[in-house]
Amino acid sequence: MGDYDTGSTGVGKLHISFAKREDLVTLSNVEMPQLGHKYQPVHRKKSESRKYADFKYQMDKQLKGRKRVNSNEFNDYLSVASKSLGTKVITLKSPFYKGHYVRERHLTIVTYFDENHRKYLENYKKFKAERDKHPNAHGKELSELRKRVSKQIGIDERTLGGLKYEYQWRAEHDNK
Structure with missing residues (x-):
C-alpha cells in the first residue's frame, strides 16, 4: 500500500517550490496545528x-x-x-x-433627483426674489408677475402658481 501523505509523494514540496520565498512564513506545528506542513502563504496587501x-x-x-x-x-x-x-x-x-x-x-x-432638486431650488430663489418685491400682488398683477418669472426661468406659469412655488412662498411669507 502506498503512503499518500503530502510529504511522502512530494506534492506538498512541489507546490511550495512555486511560491516566492518572501510570500512564505515558517510556523511551528504548535502555532498552527491544523496545518500538516510548516508553510502558509501570506495574504499580500x-x-x-x-x-x-x-x-x-x-x-x-x-x-x-x-x-x-x-x-x-x-x-x-x-x-x-x-x-x-x-x-x-x-x-x-x-x-x-x-x-x-x-x-x-x-x-x-x-444623482438625477439631486440635480432636479438643485434646479428647483435655484428656480425657487428667483421666483421668491420677484414675489418678495410684490407681496400684495393679486389677480392680473400676479398673473403678469408669473409670466415674467416664467420667461426668466423657463417654466410654465401655471407651475409657478402651484404647490411648489406659490404655496411654498405663501407658507414662508405667512410665518414671518
Whole structure:
C-alpha cells in the first residue's frame, strides 16, 4: 500500500517550490496545528494597494480635480478605469475602491433627483426674489408677475402658481 501523505509523494514540496520565498512564513506545528506542513502563504496587501493606487490615478486623471460629478459620468469614468486596469466595473463599485476614493477625495456624486432638486431650488430663489418685491400682488398683477418669472426661468406659469412655488412662498411669507 502506498503512503499518500503530502510529504511522502512530494506534492506538498512541489507546490511550495512555486511560491516566492518572501510570500512564505515558517510556523511551528504548535502555532498552527491544523496545518500538516510548516508553510502558509501570506495574504499580500501590496497588490491590493497597488491596484487601488492605479485606480486612484485613473480616476484623478479623468476627474481633473472636480469635487462634484454626475452619477452617469462617474459610471463612465469607472468603465474607462476598469478597461485600463483589467478589472470589472462591479469590482470598482465596491466599498474598497469607490467608497474609499469618494471619502478620500471628498467627492460628491450627484444623482438625477439631486440635480432636479438643485434646479428647483435655484428656480425657487428667483421666483421668491420677484414675489418678495410684490407681496400684495393679486389677480392680473400676479398673473403678469408669473409670466415674467416664467420667461426668466423657463417654466410654465401655471407651475409657478402651484404647490411648489406659490404655496411654498405663501407658507414662508405667512410665518414671518
